[in-house]
Amino acid sequence: MKAPIASYAITLADVSAAAGRIAPYVLRTPVIDSDVLRELTGRAVVFKCESMQRTGSFKIRGATNAVRSISEADASRGVVTHSSGNHALALATAAAERGMPAHVVMPENASPTKRTAVLRAGAQVVTCGNSGAEREAMAAEVQARTGATMVPPFDHPWVMAGQGTIALEILEQVPNAGTLVIPVGGGGMLAGMAIAARTLRPDIRIIGAEPELAGDAAESKRTGRRAPQRPPVTIADGLRTSLGELTFPVIRDLVDDVALVSEAEIIAAMRIIFTRARLVIEPSAAVGVAAILAGRVGGAMDLPTVCVLCGGNVDLANLPWSALPA
């Protein structure tokens, strides 16, 4: 495995600086030994519970690091993004905490629940058409009109450095971790954590976990070229995006492998976490669990495998395994 090189978007120093910057505003989330995964796989598995993070996902780390990195002069003009998921809620929350305006561009077909949560967090919601092009155009228009700072959901040094702080905590909480299993969508969390973990622990095994139906990261690593986004159909709605220009080179060089899992494997893993580990997680957080259960993670069985449960924002009235046999 290569060592981190200076040309990546961030270094360990950026992640460490982010950790200090965001500490007053985010939780040091608990790690929980999983008796159930040990029983099912023979591995010592530890969950890093970002599902219990403020705003219900790790996204508050990158959003807070971005918001707190903006200069005093720019702060009054606020921030803008066009994510409709956990990043939007996180950015709205982080901006409100600094007393800054936040503009969130959401498509007409965004869920009312998400729209309400973002509004409650104090953001301005700007509605646009449903295509990616319409969303980007509207976000650019808002930025031009307001002078707000664009904070994209993953492909930005501030965001990557913020998400990377999860790795710093894990290496303190589980010093002998042998393997990290990290869900990958746009790759902000995976790349940020890889920069930090690979620098501090050159020998650690770093595995991305990705839905087959959004398997662009696995393909990108295999071909060495950034693959385009797949149709956004996986139940793991936080992982539908493709890698970014900044996240891809890090993942290409510093991540050992990207494990793919099927939709049925994601749902079955999510059910095990609810019914046996007794944790509330969203489908994206089940993707790493599914990779471990499927035996696609590799590495030492006796050293702890730390699996990031990246979020807990799920509709409890529509848990997805009702269609599966009991």
Next chain:
Amino acid sequence: MKAPIASYAITLADVSAAAGRIAPYVLRTPVIDSDVLRELTGRAVVFKCESMQRTGSFKIRGATNAVRSISEADASRGVVTHSSGNHALALATAAAERGMPAHVVMPENASPTKRTAVLRAGAQVVTCGNSGAEREAMAAEVQARTGATMVPPFDHPWVMAGQGTIALEILEQVPNAGTLVIPVGGGGMLAGMAIAARTLRPDIRIIGAEPELAGDAAESKRTGRRAPQRPPVTIADGLRTSLGELTFPVIRDLVDDVALVSEAEIIAAMRIIFTRARLVIEPSAAVGVAAILAGRVGGAMDLPTVCVLCGGNVDLANLPWSALPA
């Protein structure tokens, strides 16, 4: 508050012995700081997650202590109980682990889910009529026929000592705990924990938490006389029973207060735990949370209040707050 006296069913030494006896078979469950309860109440609240315990509740502690306390001569004749809830599953599991037969007397109207779980754990299920008298009569008959050792769900020294081990763990995990909040049904957990905690920390505040609709423990403390069981209607189905002959004197003398909560408060607390703390719990485990949220716990606000989340065996397809306003 009185000091523990020698005439109670158990002493701290029994709890300590139980801890050693059951250690290979039960989990040292995690404690989790609750950011959400701090935000909502201003108290430093820590959850003791027996919801993540093996078999999904703390009951495996008392059941294992009982099973492992039976003499070699008696072991081959097995154990019998007439609980239909978490104790039945725990006893079946503990007996199977020692290679002993377990007979579980269940009423005709017991839920198929619970019956299946007990059968899967390896127990013999004996069906009886639905009244308490029919259940006791059938259990006595099974005992007479098989020579099995009766292991009641709470009113037994072995069971009380096993449940008391939760307090030993809490005092190690949260050494500066100021208050313990412990759900109470038959009182095995509350009395066992009170014996241990009051002996080790005479100044600690110990609060039982009980549904108004099963408020016999609060009444028993108020009147000084053991009150009868209420109609079994509360949603907190693990807490419907009344105090036992052995648990009552301990709770009368060593517990500071029993806080009562309404059904609506239980459901609202359960919803907060699912949607904001992201933990899967059963209604009985929400009763302590509800007491804290209602401000009925008292004691120092700045010392940690440890709330036992006693179980996580819940029907996820029928979460109870769908009837509440969003």
